[in-house]
Amino acid sequence: xxxxxxSGGGLVKPGGSLRLSCAASGFTFSSYSxxxxxxxxxxGLEWVSSISSSSSYIYYADxxxxxxTISRDNAKNSxxxxxxxxxxxxxxxxxxxxxxxxFDYWGQGTLVTVSS
Amino acid sequence: IQLTQSPSFLSASVGxxxxxxxxxxxxxxxxxxxxxxxxxxxxxxxxxxxSTLQSGVPSRFSGSGSGTEFTLTISSLQPEDFAxxxxxxxxxxxxxxxxxxxxxxx
Numbered sequence: 078x079x080x081x082x083x084s085g086g087g088l089v090k091p092g093g094s095l096r097l098s099c100a101a102s103g104f105t106f107s108s109y110s111x112x113x114x115x116x117x118x119x120x121g122l123e124w125v126s127s128i129s130s131s132s133s134y135i136y137y138a139d140x141x142x143x144x145x146t147i148s149r150d151n152a153k154n155s156x157x158x159x160x161x162x163x164x165x166x167x168x169x170x171x172x173x174x175x176x177x178x179x180f181d182y183w184g185q186g187t188l189v190t191v192s193s
Numbered sequence: 194i195q196l197t198q199s200p201s202f203l204s205a206s207v208g209x210x211x212x213x214x215x216x217x218x219x220x221x222x223x224x225x226x227x228x229x230x231x232x233x234x235x236x237x238x239x240x241x242x243x244s245t246l247q248s249g250v251p252s253r254f255s256g257s258g259s260g261t262e263f264t265l266t267i268s269s270l271q272p273e274d275f276a277x278x279x280x281x282x283x284x285x286x287x288x289x290x291x292x293x294x295x296x297x298x299x
Contacts, residue, residue, distance in 0.1 A: 112288075114236075121279065121291075121293045122228075122236065122279055122281075122290040122293075123290065124281075124287060124289060127286065127288070136286040136287065137287075138287050139287065172235055176283075178226070178238075178241030178242055178245060178247075179226030179228075179238045179281065179283065180228075180236070180238060181238045181241075181247065183236060184235065185235060186235055
């Protein structure tokens with residue numbers, strides 16, 4: 078069974094940092110591109126970042142470029158999102174998702190709250 | 194690439210046939226996916242490549258379109274289909290989602 082489990086969310090002050098993790102199991106993690114998607118409270122989905130299977134290609138939304146860093150460790154079947162210089166508008170549930178045709182498997186999400 | 198869904202809200206009854214439209218600001222070939230999301234849950238992939246049904250998704254869901262205009266059709270609404278639906282383009286980065294269509298029970 079495919080499982081994606083996010084962790085690392087929490088309450089952080091504006092300007093602070095947080096590192097999210099996504100543990101994958103049940104599929105060949107190293108063969109798939111991976112993604113982060115977020116959803117602010119009561120709002121729609123926003124794509125955040127993508128990383129190719131070998132980490133050769135990395136993309137970010139303009140809203141997080143220069144502040145967030147996506148990475149992966151295929152030996153540990155894990156995806157990461159380092160978030161620096163956090164702002165109130167980064168408050169959201171953050172999901173990791175794998176991609177084949179679409180974003181076919183999603184984790185349950187981890188809540189990040191940026192507030193003083 | 195901006196995606197605009199219509200309508201944003203839709204009220205329908207069990208058994209109804211409903212259609213949601215997604216328009217892209219520029220051509221995206223068939224690189225479009227549809228998702229269903231229920232409150233407090235992660236999105237679920239329904240359709241990818243505009244018209245390919247994801248494994249395990251009921252056949253009452255169908256997708257069509259290419260270029261800039263796409264539709265998601267539910268042929269006969271079931272109680273479990275009341276949710277919010279999103280389209281997403283995967284033609285080019287930055288990937289983008291539509292604003293969502295909330296499907297409510299009439």
